[in-house]
Amino acid sequence: MLRKREKSSITFNMAPMIDVVFLLIIFFMLVSTFASAENIPMEIPNPERSLAENVKIVDRVVINCRTTQMSPDDESGKAVYSIGPNRPESLESISKRLAAARSANPKLKVIIRADKRLRYEHVRAVMSVVAENEIEDMSLVAHVAGLDG
Amino acid sequence: MRSRGPSNRLQTMMDATPHTRRYRRKRKGKSPLVLNLAPMIDVTFLLLIFFSVTTTFRRAEGFLAAKLPKDAGRPVVAMPITPIIVRIEPADVGFGGYQLRVDHFVNAPATAGELVGFLREIHDQPGFSNETPVVLAATPDVAWDHVVACWNAALRANCNNISFGRQ
Numbered sequence: 056m057l058r059k060r061e062k063s064s065i066t067f068n069m070a071p072m073i074d075v076v077f078l079l080i081i082f083f084m085l086v087s088t089f090a091s092a093e094n095i096p097m098e099i100p101n102p103e104r105s106l107a108e109n110v111k112i113v114d115r116v117v118i119n120c121r122t123t124q125m126s127p128d129d130e131s132g133k134a135v136y137s138i139g140p141n142r143p144e145s146l147e148s149i150s151k152r153l154a155a156a157r158s159a160n161p162k163l164k165v166i167i168r169a170d171k172r173l174r175y176e177h178v179r180a181v182m183s184v185v186a187e188n189e190i191e192d193m194s195l196v197a198h199v200a201g202l203d204g
Numbered sequence: 205m206r207s208r209g210p211s212n213r214l215q216t217m218m219d220a221t222p223h224t225r226r227y228r229r230k231r232k233g234k235s236p237l238v239l240n241l242a243p244m245i246d247v248t249f250l251l252l253i254f255f256s257v258t259t260t261f262r263r264a265e266g267f268l269a270a271k272l273p274k275d276a277g278r279p280v281v282a283m284p285i286t287p288i289i290v291r292i293e294p295a296d297v298g299f300g301g302y303q304l305r306v307d308h309f310v311n312a313p314a315t316a317g318e319l320v321g322f323l324r325e326i327h328d329q330p331g332f333s334n335e336t337p338v339v340l341a342a343t344p345d346v347a348w349d350h351v352v353a354c355w356n357a358a359l360r361a362n363c364n365n366i367s368f369g370r371q
Contacts, residue, residue, distance in 0.1 A: 069241065076248050083255030099265055100349045102356035103317050107266030166267065169348050175292075176344030178351070182368060194267035197352050201263070 093139035134177035287337035316353035323361035341369035
């Protein structure tokens with residue numbers, strides 16, 4: 056007796072593709088740390104064998120100090136200051152806001168996040184403002200040491 | 205499943221209303237249970253595209269602890285110990301170069317890397333220790349990068365009393 060030949064339909068096996076896609080999603084979900092809005096992109100100092108620690112600091116104010124200068128010798132460059140992700144403001148304005156924040160929270164800590172190309176005088180000015188407001192706890196932002204040290 | 209006898213089946217068919225009969229007929233037809241994967245794949249691809257577009261790989265940032273004097277740097281009492289004053293000045297060595305000078309010491313280190321060993325050697329000398337104040341006095345025009353490099357070097361040399369000075 057002759058057996059009727061069965062029709063084989065062409066099917067697209069999606070299982071490996073779904074496997075790979077899920078693997079990619081899991082990878083991205085694990086490695087993604089959503090950048091804080093207060094960390095404005097800039098060139099952060101990268102000292103040799105940095106001792107900078109990636110610790111969580113509460114009750115903090117981040118002062119971003121950016122520069123418009125291309126090199127330390129460029130005297131036409133200006134420093135641009137801002138508190139966290141807010142728009143740039145003058146040092147007087149920053150001082151007033153620090154005073155208000157300090158009166159609300161005496162344990163306030165200040166994090167100075169300055170561009171590495173900035174002239175020292177510009178960062179020094181921020182430190183003076185912080186010291187005038189009697190805030191002792193200050194941290195400087197630098198890159199954490201990599202695997203190469 | 206246990207099979208019913210022919211009389212039972214006939215009785216059931218007679219009891220059934222036209223509606224239930226139609227319903228049963230429908231159930232009898234074998235429809236394969238298919239899991240519709242399309243929405244899941246849609247969502248999965250959306251997630252994948254979101255993560256691959258928003259992810260930017262950045263180097264981790266950390267904090268170097270520092271303390272500021274309470275009254276804007278004006279000394280209240282005279283310091284009992286002579287501090288180690290490290291002067292950071294710009295130099296014409298390469299792009300944005302710098303040079304170091306240490307007050308009262310002739311063989312000053314050339315770089316922040318050398319400053320670590322230099323400070324450790326000073327700590328071993330009589331009259332000095334880890335608690336000896338280290339003042340980093342940079343000129344206004346030196347790059348912030350070099351100041352942070354020297355601060356990090358002082359921390360590496362286990363200095364416990366580091367501060368910023370003015371030139």
